[in-house]
Amino acid sequence: MDLQLRDKRALVTGSSSGIGRAIAIGLAGEGVAVVVHGRDGERARATADVIVTAGGAAAVVVGDLSDEAAATRVAAEATAAFGGLDILVNNAGAAYDAGWTGATTADWSALYEANVATAVRLILALTPPMRAAGWGRVIQLGSAANSYPLPVRAAYSAAKAALTNLTVGLAKELAGTGITSNTVSPGPTLTEGFREFAGVFARSHGLDDADAAIRMLIDGPLASPAARLTTPAEIAALVAFVASPLGASINGANLRIDGGLIPTVN
Helix, strand or coil, X not given: CCCCCCCCEEEECCCXXXXXXXXXXXXXXXXXXXXXXXXXXXXXHHHHHHHHHCCCCEEEEECCCCCHHHHHHHHHHHHHHCXXXXXXXXXXXXXXXXXXCXXXXXXXXXXXXHHHHHHHHHHHHHHHHHHHHCCEEEEEECCHXXXXXXXXXXXXXXXXHHHHHHHHHHHHHCCCCCEEEEEEEECCECCHHXXXXXXHHHHHCCCCCHHHHHHHHHHCCCCCCCCCCECHHHHHHHHHHHHCHHHCCCCCCEXXXXXXXXXXXX
């Protein structure tokens, strides 16, 4: 299927690794010129190199989006890289396990800053040119924790829920402009980071290796009708469709891609 994305331009935040990296590479494979973002220039350039080696177009911007000045600079440099942006994928974020008793109010504020305010900064900077052009896509990366909060990640769950709420409000704000706003919410995903977690889990539970730990998790606390973990490439494919002209009627939506992990109707 031709997603009609050739010659579109995208900024994917937090795309030096994991899900963001897969999204950047996936969009580039559809003909999108991609601005790769991260806080580590070497890792961001490694993602861009993969895209360029495969025949795609990529540029790199580096900066901490929780810093107002750095975020402004990232938006300006990303816009300049290919003469404008059509797609913004707000993937950058942070999480940690502290629960209710281990997190301070400052921790809650920090996670809100990392997961919500960073996205807001780029939305405010980059949607006005999209309005002028009459076309654009804004996609937030949410989480299964949006609607199924995890006590061990209480502050993170609340921040991701706020991001999903923000998405709907933005869709209403941008009504009639040609810009859509959506959230893509993955469940547990087989990233390098998850495999590292599984290795720790294996050692603490007397298992042979990470694969055994992953199987135990899938059969236990991460059980879903799909009986498997989501892959980054699958998330990238969904993001590409939502970002495409073919996704014009997907707006204000929270699209779960979690194998049916979350037991809700929507």
